[in-house]
Amino acid sequence: MTKKRIIAYNRLEKPVLEELKSKYDVKFFKNINTKTDKVFLDYLEKTEGIIGLELEVDKDLLVNAPNLKIVSNVSVGYNNLNLEELAKRNILATNTPDVLTDTVADTIFGLLLATARRIPELDHYVKSKQWNDPLESEHYGIDVHHKTLGIIGMGKIGQAIAQRANLGFDMKILYNSRNKKPKAEAKYNATYCSLDELLKQSDFVILITPLTEETNGFIGRREFQLMKKSAIFINGSRGKTIIEKDLIESLKNGEIAAAGLDVFKIEPVEHDNPLLNMKNVVTLPHIGSSTYETELKMSELAAKNLVAGLNGEKPPSLINTDVWENIKPLVSKKTIDK
Numbered sequence: 001m002t003k004k005r006i007i008a009y010n011r012l013e014k015p016v017l018e019e020l021k022s023k024y025d026v027k028f029f030k031n032i033n034t035k036t037d038k039v040f041l042d043y044l045e046k047t048e049g050i051i052g053l054e055l056e057v058d059k060d061l062l063v064n065a066p067n068l069k070i071v072s073n074v075s076v077g078y079n080n081l082n083l084e085e086l087a088k089r090n091i092l093a094t095n096t097p098d099v100l101t102d103t104v105a106d107t108i109f110g111l112l113l114a115t116a117r118r119i120p121e122l123d124h125y126v127k128s129k130q131w132n133d134p135l136e137s138e139h140y141g142i143d144v145h146h147k148t149l150g151i152i153g154m155g156k157i158g159q160a161i162a163q164r165a166n167l168g169f170d171m172k173i174l175y176n177s178r179n180k181k182p183k184a185e186a187k188y189n190a191t192y193c194s195l196d197e198l199l200k201q202s203d204f205v206i207l208i209t210p211l212t213e214e215t216n217g218f219i220g221r222r223e224f225q226l227m228k229k230s231a232i233f234i235n236g237s238r239g240k241t242i243i244e245k246d247l248i249e250s251l252k253n254g255e256i257a258a259a260g261l262d263v264f265k266i267e268p269v270e271h272d273n274p275l276l277n278m279k280n281v282v283t284l285p286h287i288g289s290s291t292y293e294t295e296l297k298m299s300e301l302a303a304k305n306l307v308a309g310l311n312g313e314k315p316p317s318l319i320n321t322d323v324w325e326n327i328k329p330l331v332s333k334k335t336i337d338k
């Protein structure tokens with residue numbers, strides 16, 4: 001029997017890739033131009049499944065993928081997928097929620113601490129042998145404990161951040177989210193408030209919403225100007241949820257004090273991005289979920305989703321349940337090759 005064709009893209013942990021290779025005809029691509037790469041486009045034509053990170057699955061790609069049954073993201077975010085175009089073609093889409101929740105919360109809270117206490121800057125100060133005299137106030141940071149944290153986006157990761165902040169650092173939690181979260185309110189003493197109120201009252205603002213049409217450019221100059229001048233802004237969502245040039249202006253003009261960024265409008269971040277020259281900005285290379293343990297769990301879950309979809313079964317973390325409802329009656333025993 002000929003093996004089913006699979007495309008793996010950008011990131012998939014090795015043991016999982018090897019396991020898939022034993023079952024399927026898998027080709028791994030990394031950082032190619034998917035609009036023009038001939039090998040990719042030829043391979044795509046007969047591909048039944050795609051697994052990987054941040055492949056732009058849009059109409060152009062789907063037109064060239066007539067046999068595609070499932071796209072399995074190795075990420076919780078799925079702003080790279082055009083769900084409307086996938087639905088038109090009855091193609092399943094999956095992601096990797098839950099397994100990364102605590103890891104991302106650790107990273108984002110770590111970024112907050114690093115920014116408030118200026119850890120990367122002071123690390124550089126020590127290693128570059130500038131520490132020759134007793135420290136003075138120009139090197140001080142600001143306290144995190146007992147301050148007010150505003151969380152925009154109170155999904156699972158937002159709640160895991162609230163847990164750390166409230167139970168570990170005695171912080172007061174404000175949040176803004178599409179829906180109120182009574183359980184989080186009770187567990188972490190979190191208070192729902194309007195976006196503007198959250199921005200005005202918080203010492204730290206963490207943005208952790210998914211990128212959707214609604215959240216594209218959600219935080220711009222108006223929002224930065226509403227924040228306290230002493231506020232620290234942390235972005236753990238996607239670069240495009242903020243207007244990056246507005247953040248740069250607000251930092252330059254002292255409208256907010258500092259920023260910690262795991263994500264950028266363009267990734268990898270462009271080398272001439274002004275944010276890279278700002279002492280009061282701490283940067284990470286979009287690494288929120290990337291620990292050895294969690295990347296492996298994400299790859300394993302993504303592979304489970306992929307295999308289920310290819311076998312005509314409901315994947316464990318399906319995004320587009322409407323597509324599954326459409327195809328369920330059509331999935332015949334013939335497609336199952338367990």
Ligand code: DGY
Pocket residue numbers: 074075076077078100288289
């Ligand atoms: C996620 O899982 O969405 C992470 O941000 C990696 O892209």
